[in-house]
Amino acid sequence: MSLKLQMNIDGIMLLEQPFARVPCENYRKVFRTSQKYVEKELGGINTTCNDASTKSLSPEESLKAIDSMLSRAENLKRKLNELNGTAGQAAQDTLRARYGHLAAAESFAQSESGQTQFSQWADTRSDRWLVDWMLRAGRETSAKAIASQKGIQKLVDLELFADIRRIEDALRGNSCMEALAWCNENKTQLRKMKSTLEFDLRLQEYVELARARKTHEAMAYSKKYLASWHDTHPQQIKQASALLAFPPTTACGPYKRLYDPGKRVALIESFRVTAYTLHCIPTEPLLHLALYSGLASLKLPACKEHSTKNVDCPVCDTSGGLGALADEVPFSHHVNSTIVCKISGKIMNEDNAPMAFPNGYVYSRLALEDMAMKNNGLVTCPRTKTTCEFKELRKLYIS
Structure with a gap:
């Protein structure tokens, strides 16, 4: 008798949402970049075309305008080909690999003999989770080695975590340039998230100028980068302006906290959480x-x-x-163990009592009744292939 594997696909896929969404976000970024190129270059071509059609140009000027439009069109084509040929193709390959991996789990659930295949699929999932944990813990060399050995490079986010680690290292080295460049690349999404990360980075750069007692540079920096945030962060900007009057050794509470080196650690954590949220990655491994x-x-x-x-x-x-x-998790909601039938996968209780074969193996009454109806009153133990009549089974009572 073949047993169909019982799997809760909805439960399995519950933890796989970030796995599927990360490459989608990467592909969306490629699309947005392509869209910007198209809008910029086509806008320039339209402007040149309108100027040529409304103005009286000499033949030489007309040829020059046409050459300019052709040059911009060729430049646009080259940029789009490069983008789709590198980042775009990589994102597509990753999407195919990951959705194929998820589709395999569902196919095993519908298969009559999917136990072995699902076990292999679950092993791959464990490898993915282990690599994810290593990347978060900063063990990139070990993570890359495991991913390469198991052949799961497209199933893990090596490049994403490497980029996050690079920016975090720059922040530890008192440089906000990489993080600000990242904010500029993702400013539309950060605005939708109502993230204040960019302001926090700008404020930290201002504090570093004040710490170095570069007063004029700090004032110019505040006018250029902090003034635009006045509507949303008026109190912080006022406090930052007064910071120039206090040295780094000040004992005044509000300004001492601004100079606190521990703020950089909090800034790194803020960036990490923002990056995880932006890419739909859970903050917990x-x-x-x-x-x-x-x-x-x-x-x-x-x-x-x-x-x-x-x-x-x-x-x-x-x-x-x-x-x-x-110690960090709550107690189980089930005080007593739950017994599940090997044949049907259903819970055995007072409505579906456990029945024992003469050899001691136990299965649910409903599953055995269904088997007996199809085999003229005979039932077969799936484990030992022992056959007997349904009336020879013993009903068990759970206590």
């Missing part, structure tokens, strides 16, 4: 989320009692491993 889900289903009040600890239970572990993570 997917590996942690999966572990939290599993530990929460196992955690019971008995795990905290020394007399009932189980050496095989990860929640009862006191060596600082999974037991430490389990």
Whole structure:
């Protein structure tokens, strides 16, 4: 008898939303860049064309205008070809690989013998989550080695995390230029998110000028970059203006906090959260989320009692491993264990009582009744292939 694999596809796909959305965001960025090129170059061509049609130009001037339009059109074509041939093609390849990976899980659920294939798919998913955790922890060399060895480069965000790490390193080195360039590239999305990251970066650069006692440069910087934020951040700009009157060694609370070196750490964290949000990436590693889900289903009040600890239970572990993570999750909503039928995948309870074969294997009554109806009252144990009559089964009572 072949058993159809029972899988909760909706539950599996719940953690896969960032996996599918990141390449979509990258492809959308390629499209926006292409759109800007088209608007800029076509606008210039239209302007030249209108000027040529409304003005009385000599033959030489007309030829020059036509050459200018052709040059801009060729330049536009070259830029679009380069963009679609590099970033665009890479984004398309990543999209195909990732959606193909997700479609495979659904095909296994509809297959009569999908257990082996799904196990392999789940192993690949574990590798992806491990690489994701390593990238977040700054272990890029190990992450790249695993991705290369497993052949999952298109299933992980190596370039994205490398870019985020590059900007974070620049911020640690007291340089906001890379982060400001990133803000400029994504200013439309940041505006929709109502993010204040760009203002925070500008304010930090101003503070660094004040710390170096470059008063004139700081005033010019404030006029050029901070004044435009006056409608949304008036109080902070006023405080920043008064900062020039206080040295970095000041004991005055508000201005001492502006000079605090710890603000740069908070700025790095703010950038990281903004970048994750922009690319639809959860701030917590997917590996942690999966572990939290599993530990929460196992955690019971008995795990905290020394007399009932189980050496095989990860929640009862006191060596600082999974037991430490389990401290952060709530107790399971199920006080008692749930018994699931191997045949149907349905829960066995008072309405679907467990029935035992003479050899001791247990399955649900509804599944065995359905089997008996199709086989003239005979039922077969899927594990041992033992066959007997339905009336020989024993009903069990859960206590």
